[in-house]
Amino acid sequence: MFIHRRRGWELPESLATPEPIMLGRRALMGGVAAGLAAGATASKAEAETNSRYPAGRPVTPEQDATTYNNFYEFGEDKSIWRAAQRLPVAPWQIELAGMIDKPRKMDLADLLKQVQVEDRVYRHRCVEAWAMTVPWTGFSLASLLKVAQPTASAKYVVFESAALPKVMPGLRSSLYPWPYVEACTMQEAGNDLAFMVTGMYGKDLPKQNGAPLRLHLPWKYGFKSGKSIVKISFTDTQPETMWHAIQPEEYGFWANVNPDVPHPRWSQASERLLGTGERVPTVIWNGYGEWVAGMYADKKNEKLFT
Ligand SMILES: Nc1nc2c(c(=O)[nH]1)N[C@H]1C(S)=C(S)[C@@H](COP(=O)(O)O)O[C@H]1N2
Ligand SMILES: [Mo]
Numbered sequence: 001m002f003i004h005r006r007r008g009w010e011l012p013e014s015l016a017t018p019e020p021i022m023l024g025r026r027a028l029m030g031g032v033a034a035g036l037a038a039g040a041t042a043s044k045a046e047a048e049t050n051s052r053y054p055a056g057r058p059v060t061p062e063q064d065a066t067t068y069n070n071f072y073e074f075g076e077d078k079s080i081w082r083a084a085q086r087l088p089v090a091p092w093q094i095e096l097a098g099m100i101d102k103p104r105k106m107d108l109a110d111l112l113k114q115v116q117v118e119d120r121v122y123r124h125r126c127v128e129a130w131a132m133t134v135p136w137t138g139f140s141l142a143s144l145l146k147v148a149q150p151t152a153s154a155k156y157v158v159f160e161s162a163a164l165p166k167v168m169p170g171l172r173s174s175l176y177p178w179p180y181v182e183a184c185t186m187q188e189a190g191n192d193l194a195f196m197v198t199g200m201y202g203k204d205l206p207k208q209n210g211a212p213l214r215l216h217l218p219w220k221y222g223f224k225s226g227k228s229i230v231k232i233s234f235t236d237t238q239p240e241t242m243w244h245a246i247q248p249e250e251y252g253f254w255a256n257v258n259p260d261v262p263h264p265r266w267s268q269a270s271e272r273l274l275g276t277g278e279r280v281p282t283v284i285w286n287g288y289g290e291w292v293a294g295m296y297a298d299k300k301n302e303k304l305f306t
Contacts, residue, residue, distance in 0.1 A: 048119065053288065053291070056287065057123060057273075058133065059121065059135055060132035060273070060275045065200065065209070065274060066200075066201075066206050066209060067208075068130075073163065073164075073228075075169060081207075084206075084207040085208075089207060089212040089228075091109070093108070093230070094111060094213065094229065094230060095231040095232070096232055097231060097233040099151045099153055099154040099235060100148050100149055100150050100234050108212055108213055111147060112198070114147050115140075115143040115147065115196075117138065117198070121136070122134060124222055127222065127223055127251070129263075129268060132273070132274040136199065136216060137200065138197040140194065140195060141157075141215070142189070142190050142192060144232070145157075145186075145190060150186065150234040151234070154235065155185060155186055156184070156185055156186065156235050156237070156238060157185075157234060158182075158233045159181065159182050159229050160233070161181070161227055161228050161229055161230065162228040162230045163180070181239065181241050182224050182226045183238070183239045183241055184217060184220075184224065193291050195217075196213060196214075197214045197216050210227025210229075211228060213228070213229050214227040215229065219256055219286050219288040220254075220255050220256055220286075238253060249264055250263060250306070252305075252306040254302060255305075256292075256305050257283070257305075258285075258305035260284070260305075
């Protein structure tokens with residue numbers, strides 16, 4: 001455990017990881033050593049750090065990333081973190097459905113046994129022009145596809161979030177066609193950047209951030225990445241998604257980050273960093289173009305950036 005196999009193209013961790021996280025990691029390693037001595041299995045702390053995709057920005061203070069949220073099921077403002085504590089997250093089942101060999105329900109715990117959990121520091125860019133940089137824990141969406149075994153005709157992956165009226169006051173608002181549904185293509189889902197998140201800042205994912213399982217597609221606006229996912233299905237037709245159903249002009253299917261394509265109601269040229277409040281220029285594909293732009297070379301006629 002904690003053997004970090006660093007390949008030639010990987011940055012030393014000290015370059016990719018800011019000091020507070022480094023300190024956290026050292027503390028974590030101490031914990032692992034103690035756990036070993038006690039014969040415990042510290043599965044979370046075994047996650048390796050994937051530094052293939054350097055974040056290039058300081059990590060956002062945990063306090064800010066966990067108290068300024070978008071989770072409309074719990075309310076329309078940013079301060080839903082307290083309300084979200086009512087979400088029951090264990091045990092958690094995920095339904096795998098649609099065009100796959102064996103449609104079935106799985107316990108998240110069983111799924112986690114079949115994938116490689118790792119840490120990745122990613123930038124997150126909300127369509128509302130705020131951004132954060134978060135050390136996530138999780139596994140590649142590609143590895144989940146291997147478990148799900150979609151058929152050759154599947155073209156889209158659809159992610160459905162939990163909809164529990166008893167604990168989610170936002171569901172009372174009929175403005176929104178619940179449940180929260182988002183989707184991407186099979187090709188996007190197979191990109192190594194596409195990440196299923198189970199933790200952040202070295203801890204279990206907080207409920208307000210989408211526990212126990214959320215998606216992160218870091219080159220797209222944040223709304224594409226659903227929280228508290230209960231169903232993943234495969235289809236050959238482009239599915240309707242929640243935000244698109246309400247405001248198709250504002251929330252398109254692709255929603256890739258681009259400073260030069262304004263939202264109909266505001267500019268996307270810059271973004272505000274949670275924590276410092278600093279304004280920084282937005283980067284096309286949120287800075288991940290090297291790994292994703294190629295997927296869109298044959299889609300120039302699509303509205304790739306709204
Ligand atoms: N189920 C669900 N998923 C969601 C949302 C939501 O309201 N409900 N908001 C999205 C938006 S707009 C963003 S920016 C991110 C916010 O994630 P965070 O609160 O962890 O920063 O979650 C996305 N996923
Ligand atoms: Mo967002």
